Structures are given as C-alpha cells and as structure tokens.
Amino acid sequence: MTVSAPLLIDGLRAVAPLYKGILCDVWGVLHNGVAAFEDAHKALTSYREAGGRVVLITNAPRPAKQVAEMLEKLGVPASAYDDIITSGDVTRAILEAQGKKTLLHLGPNRDQPLYWNLEATFTTNDDEAEAISCTGLVDDETETPDDYRDRLQKLADRGLLMICANPDIVVERGDKLVWCAGALARLYEDLGGEVAILGKPHAPIYRAALKRLEDLSGEPIAKEDVLAIGDGLPTDIRGAVSQDIDVLFITAGIHASDFGPSEAPEEHLIRKRLIEEGLRARAALPRLLW
Secondary structure (H helix, E strand, O other): OOOOOOOEOOOHHHOHHHOOEEEEOOEOOOEOOOOEOHHHHHHHHHHHHOOOEEEEEEOOOOOHHHHHHHHHHHOOOHHHOOEEEEHHHHHHHHHHHOOOOEEEEEOOHHHHHHHOOOOOEEEOOHHHOOEEEEOOOOOOOOOOHHHHHHHHHHHHHOOOEEEEOOOOOEEEEOOEEEEOHHHHHHHHHHOOOEEEEOOOOOHHHHHHHHHHHHHHHOOOOOHHHEEEEEOOHHHHHHHHHHOOOEEEEEOOOOOHHHOOOOOOOOHHHHHHHHHHHOOOOOEEEOOOOO
8 A cells, every 4th residue: 555644643543444454563562571551452452343353473582472471461461462473483493493403592591482392402602502593682681782792703703503583683671772682693694694584574474474364364364454563663664564564653662762752753754764764654653552
C-alpha cells in the first residue's frame, strides 16, 4: 500500500481494518524491559477481539516459552497475542547444525535455555571454541562492545563462525539504552569475522512468523494483508520493508530523541529519517495505542 498522508495517526484503530494479521515487536513496543505499556497491549487485545491475529516477532535470544513467561511477569497479558516467534527459535536450526562442536557462549547466563537439548558442548574458554554463539554482552549494564574488541579480533583471526541469536544493536531498559548481541556481531564483522544471523531484519524470522499467522488463520494470508509494528529502524522497519510488509513505526522507542518531543514527534523529521535510511512506513505513532 502507498504511504498515506498524514503519516502520524491517532491509533491502531485507524488502520486495523485493513489487515488480517499483525507481526508486532516486543521490546520497545509492548514494554521497556522494566514495565509493560498498558495502552500497547490493550491495542493488540482490541485488534484480536475484532478478529485479527497477532504474532509477536522478537529478537530475544531465547525460546518463545521463556519470552511468554517474561511478558507475564512484566504485565503483558496473553490476551494481547496469539503466538510468539523469537530470534532464538529460528537460530536453533544453525546451532543444531553445529552437531557436537564446542561452542563459545558470549552472553549472560539467563540465555542458557537457548541451548537446552543441543548436542554441542558449550565453553567459556576461547581457546577451546570451534564456533561462537553470541546472545549478548555478559554484563550489559556496565560493558560496551569495545570491551570485547581484542577478544573478538583473536577469534576472528582464527576464522570462527559467530552465530548471533539477537541482531538488535541496542534496546531500552527503563530510561536508558543497553547494548545487545547485534553490536558484538557488527564489531566481529568489522574485524573480519564471519557472522550468521536469522532474526530481524533477515528473512527467516519473517517466513516463520508469516507461516504461523497462516496456521492460526487456517488460510493463506497475503503480505499486503499483514501489518508489522516496531520501533527499530535497522531491524523492525528494515526487515518488514525488505519483505514488502506494511509498517506502523513506533517513534518513541530507541529513536525517540531523533524526532523532537518523544510523545509529540514532528512528522517531517520522521519522513526525513525514513528517506535517509531508504525505508518507508504506512503510518507512525509515538506509542502503540488503540
């Protein structure tokens, strides 16, 4: 569909009737890592009550079950969505293909569920590694990607594949931004390393999410009947645009400071940034609401 004017709309209800299904980002749209956004999950619930299907599509490097448990703790009710597809889910196939290799895990212990029931052996000793599984920084509260530069250079020099389970560069946590696995993967590539990524903005996670929408609906769903909702230009927006899926851009997420007042963004700044990035959006909202 062509971009409507104005780009900024009053709420999801303004475009909801145009779509049979929604692929909605999680972190930055439904919560900020500390608390749920009530208006956002109410909007998705209203959409589902009107007959639409909602699949959450997230770059979380964990299986969907763990993400659902986290959402419940934060206050996002199950009524807001039908199912969840995670970057961790689609990354499992690459990890399984490593067989019995010894993999170096770069990331916090909370991401261990990603590795349950795999044949691979996991180590924290760089010298033992035959490949790398990156789920994030070990301590994203204090560390930065540059803290890993020398370590990653040595691993890249050995020609080890890095499997990145979370393509996000940064996410909001409360009122600050924290680094994610995608930042380490980007640095690793800059240092000459090989990286495999399946989450947003790459096609595999969208194929999985679209198939899930169809399974839930019991009928084929054309891409023009799907709306993607997200706040990240390099992941959510770029991924949807690359798949020819319409986008509702949530501007008060990780890019909030780029568009003027976060709760009253300036439309010309949004349009300018989309053009600069070579992207487009069907509509925009500061925060998701019905």
